[in-house]
Amino acid sequence: MARAQNTYSRIVAWIKIILPLSALGLLSTLFLFSRTVDPTLSVPSSQIDLEQRAQDLGATNPRFAGVTQEGDEIRFAAEFARPNRDTPENLIADGVTAQLRLNAGTVIDITAGQADMQQGQMTASLMGQVHITTSTGYVIDTERLNSRLDEVYAETPGQVTATGPIGALTAGRMLLHNNAESGEPELLFTEGVKLIYQPGETGE
Secondary structure: OHHHHHHHHHHHHHHHHHHHHHHHHHHHHHHHHOOOOOOOOOOHHHHHHHHHHHHOOOEEOOEEEEEOOOOOEEEEEOOEEEEOOOOOOEEEEEEEEEEEEOOOOOEEEEEEEEEEEEOOOOEEEEEEEEEEEEOOOOEEEEEEEEEEOOOOEEEEOOOEEEEEOOEEEEEOEEEEEEOOOOOOEEEEEEOOOEEEEOOOOOOO
């Protein structure tokens, strides 16, 4: 009986020594195989994130408004605008809306996917599904519209499609400007104009 008790005591004593040593061995193994961390190294994505933010510098919901010498109001707004990378003095605007409130009473609303605004020249080039509506009943679509910010002037360098009081038409160019003789704004369609006349309904 005494021999069994001695054997049990020896086993317990060895376990008390072996278990702590095993635990230390496991911990040392974790440290040996873990990667060395250099606190002086920055996260790789940090520099990329800073560069991206610098490139995306811009303004949300910018607005521009002015009045011409004739009293016509010109308003521009966008969802977002940022400096052009190649020419920082110019602005690239996304989600553009514009409105011309002419002194003669006509209101012209314009929407476009994007615009390149040259602040020095006071001009704007609207691009990407340019849509124009007028209070006189015209609806005009084109891919590009060049306009001024300081006077009533807008022209399309390419084809336009339109519907209006006289019917549906296509043309190679469109020009909106103030007539030099009368001083009144006029809308001109030129270069291969094709008109499908659609007379309005008349009452009995």
